[in-house]
Amino acid sequence: MRKIILASLAAGVASSAVAAAFAASTTDQDNLSPIYGVSIPDGYRKWELIAPAQEAEPLNELRAVVGNDIAVKTYRDGKLPFPDGTVLVKLAWKHTQSPEFESASIPGAATTVQVMVKDAKKYAASGGWGFGRFIDGKPVDRAQHETCFACHEGRVKQRDYVFTKWAP
Helix, strand or coil: CHHHHHHHHHHHHHHHHHHHHHHCCCCCHHHCCCCCCCCCCCCHHHCEEEEEEEECCCCCEEEEEEECHHHHHHHHHCCCCCCCCCEEEEEEEEEEECCCCCCCEEEEEEEEEEEEEECCCCCHHHCCEEEEEEECCEECCHHHHCCHHHHHHHHHHHHCCCCCCCCC
């Protein structure tokens, strides 16, 4: 029993530390999102796929959301809210027809990388989430970041402010 308690305690401390370390993982202030101070996480392209999506016009994008181990476990367990330390990353590309296969769609030019970081204390004013939207690795302006939480709050508050559902 003592080992279980110690393991649970260590997991809780580790998940809180992940969120704090993530937000401070970059020393280059130019790469932090305005308002939230979120950066693009190192190694995110190796994370597990949560779900793909297709965005209709006017954006006309193919998207893929990946998550860190904490996010994946939460999705698999089906238990919300997401715990502190959860990180979700959405990659987006222009939706393009394949030149080799007429009925296939393929990713075209990259458009954005969007990041959500869960830290209930740090981001209490935005449902526990910090947001980052990046183009070519650089954060977009403050005005665009001011729209993040309002959109999530107005549409998916009941799902801990997360649009993406686990793809079976």
